[in-house]
Amino acid sequence: MNKDWLILSKGHAAPALYAVLAEKGYIKEEELWRIQDITGLLQGHPETFIPGVDMSTGSLGQGLSFGIGVATGIKMANGSGRVYVIMGDGEQDEGEIWEAMTHAVVRNLDNLIAFIEMNNFQLDGSTEEIKPKNFLPKVWEAVGWKVLNCDGHDFISITNAINEAHKASKPVVIFAKTVRGKGFPAIENTHKQRSSPDDARKYLLNA
Amino acid sequence: MMQGNIYSMRETFGRLLADLGDKNKDLIVITADVGDSTRALYFREKFKDRYFNIGISEQDMVNFAAGLAAVGKNLL
Numbered sequence: 001m002n003k004d005w006l007i008l009s010k011g012h013a014a015p016a017l018y019a020v021l022a023e024k025g026y027i028k029e030e031e032l033w034r035i036q037d038i039t040g041l042l043q044g045h046p047e048t049f050i051p052g053v054d055m056s057t058g059s060l061g062q063g064l065s066f067g068i069g070v071a072t073g074i075k076m077a078n079g080s081g082r083v084y085v086i087m088g089d090g091e092q093d094e095g096e097i098w099e100a101m102t103h104a105v106v107r108n109l110d111n112l113i114a115f116i117e118m119n120n121f122q123l124d125g126s127t128e129e130i131k132p133k134n135f136l137p138k139v140w141e142a143v144g145w146k147v148l149n150c151d152g153h154d155f156i157s158i159t160n161a162i163n164e165a166h167k168a169s170k171p172v173v174i175f176a177k178t179v180r181g182k183g184f185p186a187i188e189n190t191h192k193q194r195s196s197p198d199d200a201r202k203y204l205l206n207a
Numbered sequence: 208m209m210q211g212n213i214y215s216m217r218e219t220f221g222r223l224l225a226d227l228g229d230k231n232k233d234l235i236v237i238t239a240d241v242g243d244s245t246r247a248l249y250f251r252e253k254f255k256d257r258y259f260n261i262g263i264s265e266q267d268m269v270n271f272a273a274g275l276a277a278v279g280k281n282l283l
Contacts, residue, residue, distance in 0.1 A: 001278065055277070061266070062266075062270045063270075065266070065267040065268075065269070065270030065271050065273075065274065066270045066271070066273050066274040066277070067274060068267075068271050068274060069270065069271040069272060069273060069274015069275040069276070069277065069278075070274040070275070070277055070278055071274070072259075072271070072274070072275060073274065073275045073277070073278035073279070073280055074278060076256070076280075077278070095266065096264075096266040096267055096270070099261075099262070099264035099266055099267035100264075100267045100270075100271075102262065102264075103261050103262065103264060103267055103271070106261075106262075
């Protein structure tokens with residue numbers, strides 16, 4: 001009840017989570033080269049059998065509701081743990097997001113912090129083409145969330161936003177602006193999901 | 208136990224649910240705004256802090272329940 005929870009609702013961003021877990025010593029770094037290998041530990045979406053993963057995710061729209069459940073349970077037990085839920089901008093198309101965002105404010109969950117990564121792409125293309133997302137901060141604010149912004153590539157900016165969020169007396173959503181695939185030219189600022197481990201290895205060795 | 212009386216299914220459900228709340232302190236009841244028609248409200252009358260009407264939101268209800276279960280609660 002006093003531990004923090006991280007729910008990567010946009011489970012397809014699993015490699016980023018795996019990299020952090022390796023850095024923190026939950027998993028061996030060698031595992032990172034075997035992501036999505038059918039015999040490997042690390043699959044395309046996070047699973048709770050992976051050390052350090054708090055919840056299996058990937059079916060979009062479900063993570064926030066789960067986070068509200070955990071945050072509510074922690075509050076019922078007077079625990080000090082906080083719940084962080086990371087969502088995508090494309091994920092905001094899901095109807096369950098509306099159900100959950102309107103629910104969280106009723107529970108007064110000041111121990112719940114949601115991130116929405118704004119990278120302007122969803123699966124088949126740009127959000128501008130498929131379903132624009134510019135209105136989202138206004139909607140979350142109107143529903144009753146405290147809305148903050150940060151640069152999703154800048155650790156200082158992210159940390160400052162989290163520190164600010166901890167002062168709030170209601171649920172907080174942090175919009176994190178990012179460029180998809182930043183730093184990797186083969187996919188940067190496109191809707192492409194991934195490259196092969198061989199291509200990634202070549203790029204990293206030459207970088 | 209209900210000699211002489213005939214109760215509807217939901218009436219029986221609501222009464223038994225309220226009894227179960229005494230026996231199981233981790234039991235939480237969630238409803239998507241049908242507490243009255245299911246008689247789950249009987250549970251609320253006794254255990255207000257363990258009863259959540261989350262609005263007409265069935266998808267949210269399932270995952271909200273999963274989150275509470277993850278921290279040791281029993282859900283209905």
